[in-house]
Amino acid sequence: MTHSTGSVSACLPINSDLDLVRVRQHVRQMTAQLGFGLVEQTKLVTAASELARNALVHGGGGQMECTSVSSGGIQGLRLVFSDQGPGIVDLDQALSDGYTSGEGLGMGLGGARRLVHEFSIDSRRGIGTTVTVTSWNSRPPRPREAP
Amino acid sequence: MPEQQVAEHETDPAEEVGAFLRRRREQIAQRWADAALFRTVYTVSRDDAVDAGRTVVEALAAVAVSGRVQDAEADGFTVVREQLARTAQARARAGATIAQISEEMDALRPPVTDLLLDELSESPAEHLRECTTALTVLMGTLRLVMLEATTIAGQELINRQRLELLEIATPVIKLWEGIVAVPLIGTLDSARSQVVMETLLDAVVEQHARIAILDITGVPTVDSLVAQHLMKTVAAARLMGAECIVSGIRPAIAQTIVHLGIDLSSVLTRASLADALAYALQQQGAHIVPNPASTVEPR
Ligand SMILES: Nc1ncnc2c1ncn2[C@@H]1O[C@H](COP(=O)(O)OP(=O)(O)OP(=O)(O)O)[C@@H](O)[C@H]1O
Numbered sequence: 152m153t154h155s156t157g158s159v160s161a162c163l164p165i166n167s168d169l170d171l172v173r174v175r176q177h178v179r180q181m182t183a184q185l186g187f188g189l190v191e192q193t194k195l196v197t198a199a200s201e202l203a204r205n206a207l208v209h210g211g212g213g214q215m216e217c218t219s220v221s222s223g224g225i226q227g228l229r230l231v232f233s234d235q236g237p238g239i240v241d242l243d244q245a246l247s248d249g250y251t252s253g254e255g256l257g258m259g260l261g262g263a264r265r266l267v268h269e270f271s272i273d274s275r276r277g278i279g280t281t282v283t284v285t286s287w288n289s290r291p292p293r294p295r296e297a298p
Numbered sequence: 299m300p301e302q303q304v305a306e307h308e309t310d311p312a313e314e315v316g317a318f319l320r321r322r323r324e325q326i327a328q329r330w331a332d333a334a335l336f337r338t339v340y341t342v343s344r345d346d347a348v349d350a351g352r353t354v355v356e357a358l359a360a361v362a363v364s365g366r367v368q369d370a371e372a373d374g375f376t377v378v379r380e381q382l383a384r385t386a387q388a389r390a391r392a393g394a395t396i397a398q399i400s401e402e403m404d405a406l407r408p409p410v411t412d413l414l415l416d417e418l419s420e421s422p423a424e425h426l427r428e429c430t431t432a433l434t435v436l437m438g439t440l441r442l443v444m445l446e447a448t449t450i451a452g453q454e455l456i457n458r459q460r461l462e463l464l465e466i467a468t469p470v471i472k473l474w475e476g477i478v479a480v481p482l483i484g485t486l487d488s489a490r491s492q493v494v495m496e497t498l499l500d501a502v503v504e505q506h507a508r509i510a511i512l513d514i515t516g517v518p519t520v521d522s523l524v525a526q527h528l529m530k531t532v533a534a535a536r537l538m539g540a541e542c543i544v545s546g547i548r549p550a551i552a553q554t555i556v557h558l559g560i561d562l563s564s565v566l567t568r569a570s571l572a573d574a575l576a577y578a579l580q581q582q583g584a585h586i587v588p589n590p591a592s593t594v595e596p597r
């Protein structure tokens with residue numbers, strides 16, 4: 152199925168705690184505008200909070216690109232979090248529940264994947280990490296791939 | 299003194315403007331004292347307005363002499379930055395917008411330009427043009443310095459208020475003998491969580507509370523960090539001998555927490571603050587007896 156992609160509606164910096172607040176507010180606003188239900192709104196905002204914090208804490212700062220997308224008449228929101236940090240050496244380990252290299256719960260990355268409809272991650276050692284997530288305002292337009 | 303005039307024509311226009319400002323400091327300050335910006339700020343004493351004007355002219359002269367008319371960071375401005383910020387703030391308090399303040403700053407230029415034109419009326423056109431340009435640029439830079447100082451002062455105010463908010467936004471409410479509640483509102487970042495934990499533990503000690511209720515109805519997002527903070531607070535309260543209940547978990551947030559995979563089973567939770575209070579009272583051995591005279595229909 153082909154997705155039509157809107158233009159990037161916003162690109163927000165992620166360099167401080169205050170930026171995390173802005174990221175959450177922006178995603179909340181966008182999902183509300185696209186007609187997401189309260190539960191889907193909350194899920195995507197929470198996933199964005201996790202991924203933005205990872206970019207800030209582990210990636211040393213980065214940015215979030217926010218694009219509205221549509222497919223088969225269904226509206227969605229795509230968020231791309233990128234940083235130029237150290238990258239993730241072992242993706243499976245990072246995604247597993249409870250693994251943290253710091254003092255967190257280690258639930259952020261795996262949890263974010265469960266909170267969204269589509270999730271992909273591209274991380275290169277010494278170059279950085281990019282996580283792309285998409286959620287739709289109703290049932291996803293294609294079956295979700297098994298994680 | 300024709301000789302001196304010739305010498306002046308060879309000097310750098312910025313330097314010449316600097317010398318001019320020093321010479322005419324008194325006159326400029328007098329004229330400025332009647333301009334809107336100074337008149338409306340120094341309402342009590344015109345002498346104060348003239349004094350303030352003198353300081354600004356002196357700063358402008360120092361900047362011009364140093365040849366940095368375009369540089370808002372020039373040393374000469376340092377002495378007037380605070381004064382300019384205070385002036386702008388006074389205007390803002392009186393209801394002036396940034397645009398208005400900027401306009402009032404702009405209105406300081408013509409009286410100075412007039413004086414300069416008077417003084418240089420005998421000079422060659424080219425030189426006259428260079429000097430007025432230097433003065434115009436200098437006054438533009440002054441305006442920039444003032445607006446910058448205003449913004450920075452505003453930022454400092456915000457930072458201070460943010461700190462104050464950290465403290466006042468965490469009230470501890472005594473609901474009953476031995477029962478305290480902390481309604482949380484807004485973002486629970488790490489700094490805020492620290493304050494919440496300390497406030498709650500202090501209240502547990504001071505009020506001999508056996509039960510502390512953390513109500514998160516006003517917290518918009520519960521992610522793994524917020525959840526971790528909540529769990530830490532609950533664990534700390536437990537160490538102090540108090541039981542901690544988290545209330546106000548809205549349905550959408552409950553579902554999100556489950557998908558996130560966070561296990562809050564170690565935390566006692568209730569849907570609403572009322573439920574939490576009912577539970578707490580029960581734990582204290584209190585009983586809620588419905589009022590038979592109440593007109594409310596039984597459910
Ligand atoms: N953008 C990133 N750049 C580098 N490493 C990352 C990035 N995102 C995640 N990681 C690595 O993956 C680990 C797991 O991330 P995850 O978000 O699940 O847990 P956490 O951030 O440590 O704790 P929390 O539960 O508070 O989010 C991190 O500890 C970190 O080592």
Ligand SMILES: [Mg+2]
Pocket residue numbers: 201204205255258259260
């Ligand atoms: Mg994380």
